[in-house]
Amino acid sequence: MASLKEVTxxxxAACSxxxxxxxxxxxVEDLTRExxxxxxxxxxGARCLEPDMAQVLAAFQRVVDGCKGHLWPLLNAAVKDAENIADRLSADNSAPRQPQPPSVRQPDSGNPPAVPVEQVERLRRELPPPVMPGTGQKTRGYLLGADGTAQPVVSGRDDDAAEADRRLRDMGMPRKSARTGDVEIKLAARMVRDGIRHATVLINNEPCAGPFGCDTLVPILLPEGATITVHGTTEQGEPIRxxxxxxxxPWWR
Structure with missing residues (x-):
């Protein structure tokens, strides 16, 4: 029979x-969305193909929704429960935690550079508690590099927020957004200004929705081919991506 240490x-290894x-x-989610x-x-504008296009787009969207709305929560829950079991066994046996194997790095194919999963999860544990709506808490996190660097980021008004305001105004947005101080929108404005194509950010909050929120304005601010990957956290402390x-x-055009 395997020892307690071997079982742990x-x-x-299963969690990895x-x-x-x-x-x-x-x-899968990213490629399907693209x-x-x-x-x-x-x-x-191809009106003669509108019914066919709607059917194709709906099929792609079902795959995306299935990934983030069904498979992601199931997988996160399974990994979390397995880690809890391993932690209990480790506490009982005083066994050191085994390091996770490095994530498999795929050859460069023009896609955003992969940030190691281990780095994301390690830094996630260092974040403040998740931001609760209506409390006025600032969003905090890290701008992550594939080389292991982690630059602290925080929401609020600064030069990047002013840059986002200016760019959106120049694009003809009908009124100023109150969300340009959000980490994601500020990062998008900085990327455009500095010619950065891809970025990954980890935050203790969820990206906001709505016509003046991050979900809408970040893809508008970024040029075609540029991406921002957000590793966020729900109010309940669950990881999202x-x-x-x-x-x-732009929706106003």
Whole structure:
């Protein structure tokens, strides 16, 4: 019979496999979303094909929704429960935690550089508690580099927020957004100004929705081909992930 230490190590290895599966699921979601947007742009204005286009776009969207709305929560819960079991066994046996294997790095194919999952999860544990709506708490986190660097970021008014205001005004947005101090929008404005194509950020909050929020304005601010990957946290402390792709048409035009 395997020792308690061996059982714990096997569970840790299973958790690592679960995290690798999450990386693969992220890629499925990203590629499907890109396929959706490419079809939508290619067939924009083709009225004779509207029924067919709607069917194709709906199919792509179901895949995206299935990843983030069903498979992601299931996988996160499974990994979390397995880690809790391993932690209890480690406490009982005083066994050191086994290091997770490095994430598999794919050859460069023009996609955003991968930030190691281990780095994301390690820094996530260092974040303040999740931001609760209506409390006025600032969003805090890290701008992550594929080389292991982590630059602290915080929401609020600064030069990047002013840059976002200026760019959106120049694009003809009908009124000023109150969310340009958000980490994601400020990062998008900085990327445009500095010629950065891809960025990954970890925050203790969720990206905001609505016509003047991050979900809408970040893809509008970013040029086509640029991306921001956001590793966020829900009010309940659950990890979420979202990737914004640039080139979206402003809704006010």
């Amino acid at each position: 190590a096997r569970i840790r 496999k679960g995290i690798q599966a999450r990386v693969a699921l992220e890629q 396929a959706h947007d490419m079809v939508a742009r290619a067939l924009a 979202k990737r914004y792709a640039g080139g979206a048409r």
